Amino acid sequence: MCGIVGYIGQKDTKEILLHGLEKLEYRGYDSAGIAVVADNGVKVFKEKGRIADLRSVVDDNVSSTHGIGHTRWATHGVPSQTNAHPHQSDSRRFTLVHNGVIENYRQLREDYLSHLSLASETDTEIIVQLIETFVNKGATVEDAFRKALKKLKGSYAIALIDEQDPDTIYAAKNKSPLLAGKGEGFNVVASDAMAMLQVTDQYIELMDGEVVIVTRENITIKTLDGVVEERAPFTCELDVNDIEKGTYAHFMMKEIDEQPFVIRKIMQEYQDDNGRLNLPEDVRQAMKQADRIYIIACGTSYHAGLIGKQFIEKLAKIPVEVHVASEFSYNMPMLSENPLFIYISQSGETADSRSVLVQTNKMGYKALTLTNAPGSTLSREADYTLPLHAGPEIAVASTKAYTAQMAVLAILAVDTAHVKEIELEFDPIQELSIVATAMEALTDQKDEMEYIAREYLSTTRNCFFIGRGIDYYVGLEGALKLKEISYIQAEGFAGGELKHGTIALIENGTPVIALATQEQVNLSIRGNVKEVEARGASACIISMKGLEEDGDRFVIPKVHELLTPLVSVIPMQLISYYAALHRGCDVDKPRNLAKSVTVE
Numbered sequence: 001m002c003g004i005v006g007y008i009g010q011k012d013t014k015e016i017l018l019h020g021l022e023k024l025e026y027r028g029y030d031s032a033g034i035a036v037v038a039d040n041g042v043k044v045f046k047e048k049g050r051i052a053d054l055r056s057v058v059d060d061n062v063s064s065t066h067g068i069g070h071t072r073w074a075t076h077g078v079p080s081q082t083n084a085h086p087h088q089s090d091s092r093r094f095t096l097v098h099n100g101v102i103e104n105y106r107q108l109r110e111d112y113l114s115h116l117s118l119a120s121e122t123d124t125e126i127i128v129q130l131i132e133t134f135v136n137k138g139a140t141v142e143d144a145f146r147k148a149l150k151k152l153k154g155s156y157a158i159a160l161i162d163e164q165d166p167d168t169i170y171a172a173k174n175k176s177p178l179l180a181g182k183g184e185g186f187n188v189v190a191s192d193a194m195a196m197l198q199v200t201d202q203y204i205e206l207m208d209g210e211v212v213i214v215t216r217e218n219i220t221i222k223t224l225d226g227v228v229e230e231r232a233p234f235t236c237e238l239d240v241n242d243i244e245k246g247t248y249a250h251f252m253m254k255e256i257d258e259q260p261f262v263i264r265k266i267m268q269e270y271q272d273d274n275g276r277l278n279l280p281e282d283v284r285q286a287m288k289q290a291d292r293i294y295i296i297a298c299g300t301s302y303h304a305g306l307i308g309k310q311f312i313e314k315l316a317k318i319p320v321e322v323h324v325a326s327e328f329s330y331n332m333p334m335l336s337e338n339p340l341f342i343y344i345s346q347s348g349e350t351a352d353s354r355s356v357l358v359q360t361n362k363m364g365y366k367a368l369t370l371t372n373a374p375g376s377t378l379s380r381e382a383d384y385t386l387p388l389h390a391g392p393e394i395a396v397a398s399t400k401a402y403t404a405q406m407a408v409l410a411i412l413a414v415d416t417a418h419v420k421e422i423e424l425e426f427d428p429i430q431e432l433s434i435v436a437t438a439m440e441a442l443t444d445q446k447d448e449m450e451y452i453a454r455e456y457l458s459t460t461r462n463c464f465f466i467g468r469g470i471d472y473y474v475g476l477e478g479a480l481k482l483k484e485i486s487y488i489q490a491e492g493f494a495g496g497e498l499k500h501g502t503i504a505l506i507e508n509g510t511p512v513i514a515l516a517t518q519e520q521v522n523l524s525i526r527g528n529v530k531e532v533e534a535r536g537a538s539a540c541i542i543s544m545k546g547l548e549e550d551g552d553r554f555v556i557p558k559v560h561e562l563l564t565p566l567v568s569v570i571p572m573q574l575i576s577y578y579a580a581l582h583r584g585c586d587v588d589k590p591r592n593l594a595k596s597v598t599v600e
């Protein structure tokens, strides 16, 4: 969603800010802007659309070494140049960018700003107008900033510049991520280290309720009451190459191809030198003591949770419930006596999941986060974290993080089985190694996937995914992948459920992608395929070696039945990719979507 960058140093800031914003494009946005402090005042450039559109309106002749920038994903007010950030105070002295949502912006407007007519429809403008109002009443800028922050209800990461002070960026955060970055003779702020990796890898993490005053030489952190806090920087381990596409046309394809490597990396990270699983002891004890596990997640991570339930129940013998975070927060089921909450989130910043975590923390329940972003909000606020080790995932459509989530859940289930002295009939680590090899075989068959996408999906307006058991959950993920990047209406169904209503939608040529990787339900799902074919559907069966029949459209290599989702999802990802490509869609940045969904 929204992104923030800020730079104060010696170099021309425009290109640093624009480049930083380009690195945040993957998060999803609909407008962008920068503000720089030039010799003759603050210059603001903003535009609806892509950073390329913003670049076209930035005046190359303006030079400055101090500025802030923003990518906006609209919440309050339509995507437009006026609503794009930065926003300015009435006199234009103060200029500000903001991520998050100010819940009490109407009240604040009524209480403090009724004398002003506002330029935009945003909640953000209220903040900058409040600051100026307090300064006009005699407060220093820093005091006015802190006073305004104390009045805000909601989430924010903010960067502020003052036309009368060419030496300072003020920033603050509450529930939205923000980092301060250290350099030699310059300093930066950013909502994501990726944005500023080009200039520094040294970052200081800011905490909720803190203010940071950034000059060329210093970064000073204070509480909202003005007490100075000391914090050492950390080195951001991200490799700049990890966030470049290299020779790939799209990040999504690069990330699909990285999956075998990610599985091997996870196996390596979660084993010691003797090949024994090495999960943290406190995680082991939390799993052992839980009488029921509640998995909380959204979107693709929720789908990984559904598979995780199978792993944990079948291997570790602990009952598991999987819940969509946005529903759970106000519709909590009866909880067991000793629950453990597992939060699954690629980004670690998803507001819906965090909202549940805040509640379960208040209730005193233990929480474990599985995330690709250790250090993220969900990681910091949970008791324990298991990293996904997938490397940065840039494409909005989650691929390698999904398979990484399933792999870590499998390892967690196996480890718990060991701790509980439950004997397993197979060697899961060896099986994961077979999975990685099978993934490689699939990513080598892209031509066939492109052909399937062309044959079934080039003109259709809808598509159904069916499966039974664990295949049903992969079908849900296949449908989500297809709809989010190709805009084809796609739904996943349990094979047996179709005839209870949805089969009415089957017409001549309706594509139905059926998964058949589970021996126990192989005949039943094939029966469901016959039902839809009898009504004109164009069925595409994807089966597993050993269960295949004549006429199956694609056969995936044989892996352990429980682990098939890690492999069978790859054709779903590739077919979705090609369907989107054939339809001319922006594969990596689908419309209306954001990579990190930081509003509820």
Ligand code: M6R
Residues within 6 Å of the ligand: 298, 299, 300, 301, 302, 344, 345, 346, 347, 348, 349, 350, 353, 396, 397, 398, 399, 480, 481, 484, 593, 594, 595, 596, 597
């Ligand atoms: O960062 P998270 O895993 O918490 O994100 C959850 C969903 O927003 C995410 O999985 C979304 O559904 C993806 N775009 C799916 O590809």
